[in-house]
Amino acid sequence: MAHHFSPIKFDDNGHIRDSVFSILRNAILDKKLEPGQRLVERTIAEQMGISRTPVREAINKLILERLVTHIPRKGVVVSGFTKADIVEILFIRTSLEALICSIAANKIKPRELKRLESLAKQISDEHGKGNLKKSNQLNDKFHEIIYRSAESPRVYSFLNTLHEYISKFTQVAYSKPGRPEEVWVEHNAIIEALRKHDSSAAEVAAKSHAENSCKAYLEMAFLADDIKP
Amino acid sequence: MAHHFSPIKFDDNGHIRDSVFSILRNAILDKKLEPGQRLVERTIAEQMGISRTPVREAINKLILERLVTHIPRKGVVVSGFTKADIVEILFIRTSLEALICSIAANKIKPRELKRLESLAKQISDEHGKGNLKKSNQLNDKFHEIIYRSAESPRVYSFLNTLHEYISKFTQVAYSKPGRPEEVWVEHNAIIEALRKHDSSAAEVAAKSHAENSCKAYLEMAFLADDIKP
DNA sequence: TTTTGGAATATGGTATACCAAAAACCTTGC
DNA sequence: GCAAGGTTTTTGGTATACCATATTCCAAAA
Structure with missing residues (x-):
């Protein structure tokens, strides 16, 4: 079922968006997020205990890498690998x-x-x-x-x-x-x-x-x- | 010298970030923005009469395409084509x-x-x-x-x-x-x-x-x- | 019972506010 | 006049607020 993300750790001095990006990326590649599943900015932000902004930026990068697909008026969904x-x-x-x-x-x-x-x-x-x-x-x-x-x-x-x-x-x-x-x-x-x-x-x-x-x-x-x- | 951007037209129903992206991209490819020139979010946003958010997203896409380079603690600069x-x-x-x-x-x-x-x-x-x-x-x-x-x-x-x-x-x-x-x-x-x-x-x-x-x-x-x- | 209109909700897009860090500038003491 | 140190400004990163649209769901009427 739906995967739950843990609050992000702020230990690293890098940018939050990069952490979010890695987390989401790995979750997708490790199939913790199933293809077709929706990624909702607000939900992820809340689960990670951060705001929507870095989540947005991470998701945008995922879109560029084709790991998720943006469906207009639907949101982004995890794209499966055939x-x-x-x-x-x-x-x-x-x-x-x-x-x-x-x-x-x-x-x-x-x-x-x-x-x-x-x-x-x-x-x-x-x-x-x-x-x-x-x-x-x-x-x-x-x-x-x-x-x-x-x-x-x-x-x-x-x-x-x-x-x-x-x-x-x-x-x-x-x-x-x-x-x-x-x-x-x-x-x-x-x-x-x-x-x-x-x-x-x-x-x-x-x-x-x-x-x-x-x-x-x-x-x-x-x-x-x-x-x- | 510094290029000045006109206020964006809202005629199109697409997203502002996409318009901004095209404008910046064309400006760079057409050499209206010289290599080495800095792109400052606030300035561009003001000139175009919009907020920083869509400008940020456009710039992020430019970074991914390597048309601009992000230099930490310096900002993004137009990257020249050698x-x-x-x-x-x-x-x-x-x-x-x-x-x-x-x-x-x-x-x-x-x-x-x-x-x-x-x-x-x-x-x-x-x-x-x-x-x-x-x-x-x-x-x-x-x-x-x-x-x-x-x-x-x-x-x-x-x-x-x-x-x-x-x-x-x-x-x-x-x-x-x-x-x-x-x-x-x-x-x-x-x-x-x-x-x-x-x-x-x-x-x-x-x-x-x-x-x-x-x-x-x-x-x-x-x-x-x-x-x- | 079914259909339709509308309200409530969900969601993404955009704007704005706030903050930290770095750079630039100014002040002051020599 | 110049250097050291502090203060202001700039800038990007993040948080939050607001808005438009689309979807869902419920209720009322046929």
């Missing part, structure tokens, strides 16, 4: 990862390449040891380094947003037999392309890597079928 | 056009294909006649049809946002010798791939088309050098 939505998001990520990697190939510094090499090895190790959580964290770092080295703020922030969605989907750590080895090979292909500053090769390698991890995820997800159609 | 920004935006568009086209290949209907063929022909005609404005309009429609047929709301709306930026840059109609013929060939390559529902081919064709038009624009723009470095 399979098609997830596939679309994964496609976008694939596309932008390829882009950012091709850009990075022209800008990456030796220091960053060293770091990537080291991370790829660690990822492989941890993955091999079955330490999926750690391996995922390192994997995020791996991609983060590439993202940063491209110095493309728009692609960067967009990818990060997408990544948060995706990591919510994939929160259940998964592992497909043989995937760790593939990942190792794919990461090295990316590093190799970056080292040669070959942007086309980097693009191809990143795309292929993203597509494979996408495929691996979809197989898992739709076998598990924990996503509503 | 060459790097423009290149980044063009790259993103290229990447997403390729994506949406590859998706469209799996979903496009015969009716839409017919429409594309007819448009490609018209575009070529108008372009040949030197009627650049008309040709650009038709070109927009051409891409719009592809966008829609992909049924990918996120990519679609993102591309539209990007497109608005880009069309502001390219408002000065431009034409490169030989480009009309190339466009005709490229459009037909896209149509052909879509007809065969060959998503890889569609992706390649769209990417190549976007890259070429991007290249043509950059050559023009940076010869003209009407963009600040």
